[in-house]
Amino acid sequence: MVSNQDLSEGRTGWNLFVPGGSKDAGCKWDILPGQGKDGAAALSMSSSSDARYAALSSKAAVEAGKVYRFSVQVKAEPGSEKVARSAGVLARMTFFSKDGKDLGSEHVHFARGGRAALASSINQTYSDSLPTEWEEIAGVFTAPAEAATVQVALFCWSTKGTVLWSGVQLEPAATGTAPTPLLQAAASRPPAASLSTGTTTPPPADVPAMTELPAWAASHPRIVWDAATLERTRLRIRDHPEVAAMWRNLEALCSSYCDPSQGKFLKPEDAFQDFLALQGGSHENRAKLEVALRRWLTPLDLLSFAYVVGGREEFGKKAVELAVATAARITPDKMENGFFYTRTFPTRSLALAYDWCFPLFSPGQRETLRDAIAKHASVLYLGSLNGVWGQSTLGRIWNWNVGTASAWGLAALALDGESNYPTRQWLFQAARNVEDYLRYAIDPAGGIVEGPVYFGYGGGYLPYFVEGLKRRTGEDLYLATNYHKVTGWLPFEILPGGGRVNNIMDSGFRISTGDVLIYALHRDNDRPLARWLWEGIFWRDGRFVSENQSLPAAILWAPESMDREKVAQRESSLPLSGWADSRGLVASRTGYGGDDALFTVHAQQYTDFKHDQADKGQFTFYAYGDDLVIDSGYGNDSSREKSTSGFAHNQVLIDGQPELQGGAHSRTDGWITGALFTPVVDLALADIADAYRYAYKSNFKDATYEKDFRQAVERATRQTLFVRTPVPYVVIFDEVRKDDSPHEYGWMLHAKSGREFQVNGNDVAVKPVSTPPLLVATQPWDGTGSADPSRPDGGWTGTLQVPSAGRYVVWGLTGTDNPDGNKSDSFFLRLNGGKLGYTSGKDPSRFAWTTFNKQPLTWVPLNDGDVKTGALDVPAGPLKVEVGVREPGAWFAGLALLPEGKLPADDNSLPAGAVSLKASEGEVRGAMKLVTLPTREARAWLQVSVLAPNRFENRVDAFQTTREGTHPRLTLLMRDSTARFLSVLIPHRAEDAKLPVQRVDAARGSVGVIKASGGEDLVGCWDGTGISTSEVETDAEFLWLRRDGAGRVTALAATNASYLKVAGASVFTTSSGPQSIAVSAGQAVTSGDSSLVRFDLPDLQVASMKQPAAWMARREINISR
Structure with a gap:
């Protein structure tokens, strides 16, 4: 019945089956003429390590209900081994229905000793050894009711070495022959209570039994x-x-x-x-x-x-x-x-x-699922063992690792006790990988190395694994690692007013997958804090704002409601300053309300894999309900010009070049070297020179962690100051020196779209651009957070008048009012009836234009899905544009045709002088509507007063991000051997006037005075030797000083200083080298041993800076004197 069952035709009619779990075991097969029993041919199967695999015959027709006999000869070659309590060798009769369906639960397995079993009792076929001489495996079976064909599978079941098979025979059995009795499970499982119905479920017949069935394997559900x-x-x-x-x-x-x-x-x-x-x-x-x-x-x-x-x-x-x-x-x-x-x-x-x-x-479906789950889990497990991210602890810091290990860990929990796969080893290794991530990817302050957005995405279903592991083994990875500290740091990540988190380091503003953080809120003993975080991140305007995927986690673990006063009191007690070392972030704020100010500065060392950008020293600033100094957001690409690059960040260029970029992730080092916090003023110091010097060569296949040195840079530091009262503001001092030769240095500042830089001498005003209300063309979405999949017909038609032929890029000013923007971010677009620019050959000839919509509007160039269209050769004359509905909720306010290489200047209006068309100037039909987009009122503007250098040039241009549209960028340019940029950034409500910031004559350094609310603050930076004016003398690199009306010092901050004199009187001196110092509200903090600092100020409580614990040794502050 079986084609080529005597193997006389070589491999014809046979092939090898190797499941995923045995792919790396070196499984091989061959036909050996004359090597079988009595000189017949033999089928040889060999593996270099323990494996479960099979030789499969072609299918043979059978008649349902008819009895058949099977036999085969088998022996193992010397040196072959098997796993204890496995069958070693098996022959399986694999049945298929007329339509090809695999009848999994009906398959019959024949083993040594005349034993036969279904899949549910396969563990009862185990043998203590392999046959060393030719031995027959044989049995009689009845073809199942649905069977139409049978396939013989000769299995090596958890063996290592070589096994020979010979003399396969499959034939109808003689009339009256009884089928071989089937073994039963050795241990019956107790009835399992169904949690969903409250009824008792009979034990499944197809679950592979163990000799002793543990209680864990006795029931489902078992996870959570x-x-x-x-x-x-x-x-x-x-x-x-x-x-x-x-x-x-x-x-x-x-x-x-x-x-x-x-x-x-x-x-x-x-x-x-x-x-x-x-x-x-x-x-x-x-x-x-x-x-x-x-x-x-x-x-x-x-x-x-x-x-x-x-x-x-x-x-x-x-x-x-x-x-x-x-x-x-x-x-x-x-x-x-x-x-x-x-x-x-x-x-x-x-x-x-x-x-x-x-x-x-059904029993058969359970077996099918067990096999599928095990195959997927095995790929994850082995892939992590072989991948750099799983091999090393540094690699395990990557956000993918924790979700990957959790996934195969869930598989192990689900299958434990019901599978011959190594579920215990999977479970152990999953726990270790997850533990490494939770211990080192979250620092002792609770800061997450890649930030909360990537923890949410990469963590995936981590909470279900953590809960399942706790119930299964008693090990609680939430309490045993830094996972339980996440909620303590999370307030510093939330932007003023809530609903968004910091988007630094290649991230977005929204935590779309919330399971891991919601579970942390559930476990936190500080219930008012958990509730405040829930309302600040996940529950906004009366609804859950993360993805639907996280609804089960929210239903399970969302913090309970509580008295509003308790939540408000907890908010009022939250700290206003924080430093998370491995996160590489210092955050300072005035409070947590919508109008409060938040300033962050970031510099992080590289690990092995992670999302990062060329952004060491990056700072952001929010105040009065507005984004004043921004990050360019998500990039995750290797572009040297967009969001991943240094050009996208607030940093200093050296001869037109920013910090290095190793690839799609920058792979560079930066260091927060100190932070001092007081009630009025916070000080942060960063050394970012390494980000210009080298990038790591590390990638998915290379764990050498080797540095690729590109250039010598003597010094690159950023020192920042945040002042809370009476008016919040920030001071930035950058000092960069490449070598002794003069170089061009450029200080960059990025503002959000819809802003313009108004430069007047040494002052820059970053103000909103006034624009009239825009009409947008859209098919409205249904308001439930998802677009209508029926996609009713609708469109917009307009004509662009092209004055001269040339290479142009088609741009669209696009947006959405759907909070889940990726469900409303595309149109169909056709140019000149599909005759222009379309080359992909699909019908109809139209672009599937993905706009990557953000709120409210951004300029996006034409593409076809994810295929970049680039510039098109456009003839002079009319260019007909047809925009069709693809995803409801997608807006476009206008189209523009820009010459190749030119970018829109901002995201609020059509480019001046460009070939453009407003949405209101075209015709709409069907489901497409014209909707008025109201003008958003400007809430704040930013004053930038430049105190150093004394002379500079400025350049304002449009910066095109990867996914966040276009925004304006300011670059201040100077030329010298050493660049020192000192700038004061003061936020204002829309109606407020600027504050006076005046330069002060200085014998050494650059100094200015800020006047606010009747007081006066002095700020200065050194010239390489110190700071000296008619009233102030110090060797500090960076100084901020506040005096009252009587001239008394009430607050100060100084970096790397050994003394300070004001009006001839000593304020402080150090007895053992320079220190950084901050003083306000009767509190003083020093970067070193506070006992070595003498303060000549009354009533001070003095303490040394507390360095946050970190998994990586701290780099010492680099003092260039």
Whole structure:
């Protein structure tokens, strides 16, 4: 019956099957003429390490209900070994239905000693040894009711070495022959209580038994859930209005997945078609793969959760359908075109679905899922062992690591006790990888190395693993690591008014995936703080603002409501200054209200892998409800001109070049060398010279951590001052010296779109640009946070008049009012009926223009999906433009045709002198509407007073970010061997006038006076020797001094100083070298031993600076004298 069963035709009709867990075991096979029993041919199978793999025959026809006999000869070559309590060698009869369906639970396995078993009892076929002489494996079976074909699988079951097979025979059995009795499971499992229904579920028949079945393997669900947790969750839904609202949202989503009349209805036969049609390659394409995959897996997660909590069987059955489709279609090989991290999504979703919907899976489906989960988990586990990010602790600091380890850890928890895969080893290694991340990627202050946005994304379903591990082993990685400190630092990441977090280091403003932080709020004993953080990040304007994927975590763990006064009191007690060393961030603020000021300065050492940019020394400034000095945001690309580059940041250029950039991530070092905090004034010091000197060569395959030195730079420091009262302001002192020769140095400042730099001598005003209301063309979205997938017909048509032929780039001024902007960020666009510029050959000939929308409006060049269109050859004359609806909620306010190489100056208006067209100047039809976008009132402006250098040139240009549109950039230029830039940045409400900032004659250094609220502050920087005026004498590099009306010093800050005299009187002296010092409100802080500083000021409490603990040794302050 089996083609070439005597092996006389060589390999014909046979092939080798190697599961993912054995891919690296060196599995091989061959046909050896004359080496079988009695001189017949033999099929040889060998592996260099323990492996489970099989030789597969071609399929042979069988008749359902008919009895067949199988036999084969087998022996192991000398030196071969097997894993204890494994079968060693097995022959499996693999059955398929008429339509090719694998009848998994019906397969029959024959083993040594005349034993036979279904998959559910396969562990009972174990043997103590391998056969060293030819031995027959044989048995009789009845073809299952649905069987149409059978395939013989000759298995080496956890063996190492060489096994020979010979004399395969499969034939109808003689009439009256009885089938071989099937072994039963050695231990029966007790009935499992179903948390969702309260009923008792009979033990599944297909779960591979162990000789002794532990209690852990006796029931599902086992991850997160027990009876008490389920009851507590149901009570939260009943009694907690916010949780009830989120539960209603989740149920509505799940209902839409199950209802054929709804646009979100999910048909299992359509599952993942969009994902399977995509190709990888570029970063953008791999990101699209992830989005397509999550379109199906997020509903699977929500349905599984809804079933286990609410018990609605329709949700559970839909989850089962999607899980089975996932197992069948999303195999590990289908994941190879995406990011490695993307492989975590099917692993974790299948593990949770298997555990939470266990009663609804048939025995065969459970086996299918177990095999799929194990294959995915094995790829993650082995990939991390072989990948640099998993091999070293430095690599494990990367955000992907924790989510990857958590995913295979969830698989281990789900399968433990039910699989022959090494789930205990998986669990141990997952815990160690996660522990390293939580211990070193979160510093002792609670600062997250890559920031809260990447912790949310990369952490993924970490909380479910942490909870499951705690229940399974007693190990609590939340308490044992720095995970429990995250909530203490998180307030410093939140921008004034809440809803956004700091977007430095290649990040965005929004924590879209919130599970890891919501769980931290749940575990925090400081309940008012947890509640304040919940309202500041996740619960805004009466709704949950993270992605739907995080709804289960929010329902489980959102902090309880409490008295508003308690939350307000906790906010008022939050610290106003913080330094997280491994995060490389110092934050200073006046408070946490919408009008309060927040100043941050960043300089971080490189680890091994992480999102970072050429941004060492980067600072941002927010005040009076506005973004005054900005970061250019997410880039994650290797462009030397956009958001990842040094050109995108507030730093100093040396001969036109910024800090180095090693690639898509900059891979450079910067160092916060000190920070002093007092009630009135904060001081921060950063050494950023290394960021100009070298970049690391480290990448995915290279863990050498070698430095690639590019240039010598003697010194590059940034010293910053934040003053709280009576008027908040910032002072920035930069000192850069490449060598003894003169060089051009450029000090850059980035302002948000819609601002302009008004330069008047040494003063710069950064003010809003006044623009009239704009009309935008849009198909309105439905207001639920997602676009209508039906995409009704609609469009806009206009004509651009091109004065002369040339190479032009088409730009659109685009935006959205959908908070989930990536669901409303594309149009279809056609030029001259599709005849201009379109070369990809698709029909219709139109661009799928992805605008990467942000709020409110940004200029974005034309593209086709993720394919960059670039400049087009445009003839003179009319250019017809047709814009079609693709995603509801997407806006465009105008189009512009700019010559190649030219950028829009700002994001508020059409470029002056350009070939352009407003949305209001075209015609709309169908679902496309014209909507008036109201003008946003300006809330604040920024005064920049330059005290050094005395003479400079200025350049204002438009900077094009990677994803955040265009904004204005100011560059102050000077030429000398050493650059010293000293600038005062004062925020003002829109209606306020500037404050007087006057230069003061100085014998040494550069000095100025700031006058505010009747007082006077002096600020200065040295000339390389010190600072000297008619009243002040010091060797400090940087000095700030406040005096009252009587001339008495009430507050000060000085860096690297050994003395200070004011009006001839000593203020302080040090007895052992220079120190940095800050004084205000009767408190003094010193960078070194405070006992070595003598203060000639009354009533001071003196303390030394507390260096935050860090995993990396601190670099000493670099003093160039």
